[in-house]
Amino acid sequence: DPKPNIAIDGPAGAGKSTVAKMVAKELGYLYIDTGAMYRAVTLKALREGLDLNEPVSVGEMAAAVSVELIAGDDHNLKVLLDGEDVTEQIRSPHISRNVSLTASIPAVRKHLVKLQKEMAKQGGVVMEGRDIGTVVLPDARIKIYLTASTEERARRRREELFAKGYHVDQEQMEAEILERDRIDTSREADPLTPAPDAEIIDCSSFTAEKVVKMIKDRVLTER
Numbered sequence: 001d002p003k004p005n006i007a008i009d010g011p012a013g014a015g016k017s018t019v020a021k022m023v024a025k026e027l028g029y030l031y032i033d034t035g036a037m038y039r040a041v042t043l044k045a046l047r048e049g050l051d052l053n054e055p056v057s058v059g060e061m062a063a064a065v066s067v068e069l070i071a072g073d074d075h076n077l078k079v080l081l082d083g084e085d086v087t088e089q090i091r092s093p094h095i096s097r098n099v100s101l102t103a104s105i106p107a108v109r110k111h112l113v114k115l116q117k118e119m120a121k122q123g124g125v126v127m128e129g130r131d132i133g134t135v136v137l138p139d140a141r142i143k144i145y146l147t148a149s150t151e152e153r154a155r156r157r158r159e160e161l162f163a164k165g166y167h168v169d170q171e172q173m174e175a176e177i178l179e180r181d182r183i184d185t186s187r188e189a190d191p192l193t194p195a196p197d198a199e200i201i202d203c204s205s206f207t208a209e210k211v212v213k214m215i216k217d218r219v220l221t222e223r
């Protein structure tokens with residue numbers, strides 16, 4: 001029996017990456033961050049001076065781009081854009097502010113979803129994103145929708161950014177997160193929404209360890 005795939009979806013800053021990485025590490029699964037792929041495509045579009053409101057040119061670029069996720073130390077992923085390491089650059093606030101526009105273009109999604117399905121073919125992946133349980137891996141045996149209060153999500157994002165040398169105030173961070181949620185949930189193509197069979201976990205007051213244990217327990221009872 002192949003290892004099951006685990007789909008983790010949810011809004012920005014809910015703690016998906018932290019939890020997904022820990023689950024992958026503890027189970028010996030492959031961690032895949034699909035948001036990083038949309039971020040890499042966004043970086044390329046901005047570098048090329050493309051207008052993100054122009055779906056045709058961005059879609060054509062996305063169909064020809066190479067985005068690779070390489071497993072690095074300690075389950076951290078290296079992101080290669082046309083062979084160039086862009087792991088750090090794609091985390092900048094500028095990319096965060098623009099990525100949801102790129103991700104609302106159907107041709108971009110079509111291309112990246114195809115790559116993501118390919119990556120999960122063998123089983124044993126922990127894949128995080130917005131549409132994993134609904135579109136990329138509708139047959140995943142374990143689907144988690146991770147959420148938390150806006151305040152808590154903004155607080156976590158600010159801490160992450162602070163560690164990278166960016167200072168954003170709480171109010172601005174909450175506004176940016178809400179704007180990203182708004183675009184992600186209201187877009188026509190594959191909007192952010194829990195799959196009907198997803199377990200919804202509000203982790204506002206849970207530690208990452210607690211959520212990891214809940215997911216691992218699900219995997220163990222599944223097998």
Ligand code: C5P
Pocket residue numbers: 012013034035036038039099100101103128129130131132180184
């Ligand atoms: O997870 P992260 O915050 O890095 O995702 C960045 C953006 O990429 C999201 O806000 C969303 O617009 C887009 N995304 C998506 N579908 C995914 C993963 C990310 O639309 N599966």
